[in-house]
Amino acid sequence: MRRPVKNVAVRFSAIVSVVALLVAVTSCSPTPEATQSKTLKIVYQKTDSFTALDAVMQDAKKEFEAANSGVTVDLQPIQANDDDYGTKLSLAQRSADTAPDVFYEDTFKVRSDVDAGYLLKLDSYLEKWDDWSAFNEAAKAAGRADDGGIYAVPLGTDTRAIWYNKAVLQKAGVSLPWQPKTWDDILTTARAIKASDPNVIPFNMYAGKGTGEGTVMQSFYELLYGTDSTLYDEKEKKWVVGSLGFTDSLAFLKTLYDEKLAVSPAEALDANVWKKVFGEWFPQGKLAATVEGSYTPSFWQKGGAYEWPGYEQDMAVAMFPTQKGQEPGGVSMSGGWTLAVGAKSKNPELAFQFLTTALNKKNALAYDINNSQIAVRTDVASEPQYLAANPFVKDVSDLVKVTHYRPATADYPRISSAVQVATEAVITGKQSPEDAAAEYDATVRKLVGEDKVLEK
Amino acid sequence: MTIRRSLRLLPVVPSILLLLLFLLAPVVWSFYASFTDASLSGKAARDPQWVGADNYVRMFSDDSFPLAAWLTVVFVAASAVLGQNVLGLLIALLMTRSRRAVSSLVGTAVVAAWVLPEIVAAFAAYAYFNRDGTLNQLLGVVGGQGPDWLYSFPMVAIVLANTWRGTAFSMLVYRAALADVPRDISEAALVDGAKGWQRLTYITLPLIRSSIATNLMLITLQTLAVFTLIWVMTAGGPANASTTLPVLAYQEAFKFGDIGYGTAVASVLILLGMVFGAVYVRLLREQRP
Numbered sequence: 001m002r003r004p005v006k007n008v009a010v011r012f013s014a015i016v017s018v019v020a021l022l023v024a025v026t027s028c029s030p031t032p033e034a035t036q037s038k039t040l041k042i043v044y045q046k047t048d049s050f051t052a053l054d055a056v057m058q059d060a061k062k063e064f065e066a067a068n069s070g071v072t073v074d075l076q077p078i079q080a081n082d083d084d085y086g087t088k089l090s091l092a093q094r095s096a097d098t099a100p101d102v103f104y105e106d107t108f109k110v111r112s113d114v115d116a117g118y119l120l121k122l123d124s125y126l127e128k129w130d131d132w133s134a135f136n137e138a139a140k141a142a143g144r145a146d147d148g149g150i151y152a153v154p155l156g157t158d159t160r161a162i163w164y165n166k167a168v169l170q171k172a173g174v175s176l177p178w179q180p181k182t183w184d185d186i187l188t189t190a191r192a193i194k195a196s197d198p199n200v201i202p203f204n205m206y207a208g209k210g211t212g213e214g215t216v217m218q219s220f221y222e223l224l225y226g227t228d229s230t231l232y233d234e235k236e237k238k239w240v241v242g243s244l245g246f247t248d249s250l251a252f253l254k255t256l257y258d259e260k261l262a263v264s265p266a267e268a269l270d271a272n273v274w275k276k277v278f279g280e281w282f283p284q285g286k287l288a289a290t291v292e293g294s295y296t297p298s299f300w301q302k303g304g305a306y307e308w309p310g311y312e313q314d315m316a317v318a319m320f321p322t323q324k325g326q327e328p329g330g331v332s333m334s335g336g337w338t339l340a341v342g343a344k345s346k347n348p349e350l351a352f353q354f355l356t357t358a359l360n361k362k363n364a365l366a367y368d369i370n371n372s373q374i375a376v377r378t379d380v381a382s383e384p385q386y387l388a389a390n391p392f393v394k395d396v397s398d399l400v401k402v403t404h405y406r407p408a409t410a411d412y413p414r415i416s417s418a419v420q421v422a423t424e425a426v427i428t429g430k431q432s433p434e435d436a437a438a439e440y441d442a443t444v445r446k447l448v449g450e451d452k453v454l455e456k
Numbered sequence: 457m458t459i460r461r462s463l464r465l466l467p468v469v470p471s472i473l474l475l476l477l478f479l480l481a482p483v484v485w486s487f488y489a490s491f492t493d494a495s496l497s498g499k500a501a502r503d504p505q506w507v508g509a510d511n512y513v514r515m516f517s518d519d520s521f522p523l524a525a526w527l528t529v530v531f532v533a534a535s536a537v538l539g540q541n542v543l544g545l546l547i548a549l550l551m552t553r554s555r556r557a558v559s560s561l562v563g564t565a566v567v568a569a570w571v572l573p574e575i576v577a578a579f580a581a582y583a584y585f586n587r588d589g590t591l592n593q594l595l596g597v598v599g600g601q602g603p604d605w606l607y608s609f610p611m612v613a614i615v616l617a618n619t620w621r622g623t624a625f626s627m628l629v630y631r632a633a634l635a636d637v638p639r640d641i642s643e644a645a646l647v648d649g650a651k652g653w654q655r656l657t658y659i660t661l662p663l664i665r666s667s668i669a670t671n672l673m674l675i676t677l678q679t680l681a682v683f684t685l686i687w688v689m690t691a692g693g694p695a696n697a698s699t700t701l702p703v704l705a706y707q708e709a710f711k712f713g714d715i716g717y718g719t720a721v722a723s724v725l726i727l728l729g730m731v732f733g734a735v736y737v738r739l740l741r742e743q744r745p
Contacts, residue, residue, distance in 0.1 A: 083711060087496065087710045087711070090496040090497055090501075090713065094496075094501070112497040112498040113497050115497070115498045115499045115501075115502070116495075116496075116497045116498055116499070116500075116501035116502050117501070117502040118501075208693075208694070209693060209695075210691075265607075265694075266587060266604045266607040266608075266694075269607065269693060269694050271691065410497065410499070413711075413713065414712055414714075417711075417712065421695070424694065424695050425695060428694060428695060430695060
């Protein structure tokens with residue numbers, strides 16, 4: 001026997017109303033008020049090879065809690081790589097309940113996160129902070145958004161250079177110090193190393209999606225920005241397509257991989273290849289040279305993830321050359337991370353105070369030394385202790401003169417991914433440099449629209 | 457009487473509410489978000505706009521979506537419908553004939569892969585198929601030199617891994633089903649001179665048909681949703697060669713911060729699951745007219 005539909009509906013609504021009543025009753029019961037003491041939530045990144053910031057935060061917490069009674073600093077390190085850290089941070093920022101008060105923010109995300117309303121404008125706070133004048137001008141710009149306001153304070157910056165193993169080059173008969181003037185110089189030397197010892201990887205450059213931003217920051221942009229072309233026209237605010245420089249850069253990577261001067265494509269696509277570069281190949285003399293960041297010594301120095309006492313003697317730095325030796329003779333890329341205050345913070349004044357504690361001279365000095373960062377505070381940069389932190393501080397700091405920054409637009413992560421896809425297609429032999437460049441152009445047009453691209 | 461009946465339903469109300477809240481609500485939200493340009497950062501994060509079917513239009517003009525949809529179908533067909541299902545049935549059938557010790561040994565070995573947490577199984581599979589992994593070392597012992605499986609044959613690697621991991625479930629379902637097949641029918645057929653494969657196709661399989669359909673439905677839906685295994689082993693690579701729909705949805709939503717497009721991919725995945733589900737439910741129904 002079937003019951004009439006009406007009856008079912010009545011029954012269902014009866015159930016619903018009973019439950020609704022239950023829910024209403026429970027939610028009416030008073031919830032205990034949160035204790036009056038204030039809590040600041042601090043979110044930052046911590047990994048097995050990156051603990052320098054954690055140490056600074058622990059110190060800053062102690063200092064800050066001692067100076068402000070009744071305030072609890074809740075440190076919430078996120079254990080993840082850069083990409084996943086960014087995702088997790090964005091997810092937390094979407095809601096006021098989970099948004100942190102102070103957090104570690106990549107410079108290239110500042111603008112798009114300001115657009116998203118995640119960052120608090122700091123101009124009025126910075127006016128009252130004496131130390132702000134100690135930051136160099138270029139560094140101050142790192143936290144500036146499109147509206148001209150400052151939203152983030154830099155912790156340090158970095159540059160990229162060729163790191164090479166002197167012992168390996170010497171064995172191959174390369175005269176030291178080595179400073180290639182053109183791309184061809186790199187190939188010539190790499191071929192000589194290959195000829196003298198086929199088991200050594202002569203010159204590795206990252207490629208493919210596995211190494212993510214590393215592929216573009218520590219490889220492709222050094223090539224592209226050293227041609228007569230560029231990625232993004234800052235004046236016109238348009239993305240460059242159809243450039244010869246882009247194809248040439250891909251062709252250079254293809255040469256490296258085809259002639260087996262770099263690692264095998266399969267190894268290159270492994271997201272953990274950089275760990276082998278620092279942890280195995282350089283210390284064991286299996287790798288002659290690669291392009292890496294100024295933070296490289298942080299892995300090898302005492303307390304680093306891959307301690308290597310000999311690195312100061314064995315390793316050396318060279319500037320990455322431009323394609324044909326054109327001005328200014330070298331290329332570097334810079335990024336860097338900042339601290340910012342959450343726009344949804346309930347205690348912005350306190351949060352900013354914590355930020356200034358974490359970035360005071362003492363903490364900034366400790367961070368720059370332990371993480372091999374290039375100092376952005378002029379008072380830190382002139383500290384003897386900082387200059388003596390490792391033998392390469394001067395070399396990598398000088399590269400600031402020839403450095404470039406990524407276009408920090410909201411479209412950037414997708415463009416970067418399109419570049420990574422192009423490099424992957426070329427080194428795996430799936431596409432010729434011309435075809436991969438053409439596909440990149442098509443992707444960019446699709447991503448940003450016809451009116452935001454520039455044929456160059 | 458109506459009231460008494462309602463009261464009788466009262467105990468299941470919390471579970472219905474929880475299902476609505478935690479299962480249906482995210483699905484509805486995801487479906488809604490797929491019509492917006494919601495994102496993790498940028499202007500659209502503050503104020504997502506309704507963009508109509510833009511995300512769906514983009515999906516079909518984007519090369520990576522059709523590829524991912526195809527790979528998803530291949531992955532489900534090869535690792536669930538063929539791999540887990542057929543292998544599970546085969547093992548269950550063999551176990552009914554084998555000695556007790558052998559059958560419990562095989563059972564333990566198969567179930568071991570299944571009781572591992574997914575992340576552990578994924579790392580085990582990664583270690584097995586890796587360039588310097590167990591498989592290539594074993595091949596090295598017999599003088600062969602294996603390729604880099606995860607790079608050269610990523611789909612083969614993830615299909616084998618998922619088959620290895622999931623076969624236990626099908627095996628358990630079929631063991632239970634086979635235990636219910638009345639012996640006398642089989643014996644009668646034997647007396648009539650039916651050969652082994654004839655008894656299997658004309659008697660055993662029709663009798664466990666509903667178990668087959670239920671099993672297929674469960675493992676298909678489970679395999680459609682596999683993410684951790686693929687993410688750990690290949691992360692969808694190289695060059696999207698093992699990017700199935702869940703991996704694509706994750707990449708779009710969380711790597712590129714495009715939640716709108718990511719949820720659109722997820723919505724298609726849900727639809728795909730519903731289509732598979734509907735087909736199996738029909739199969740189940742046809743059985744009892």
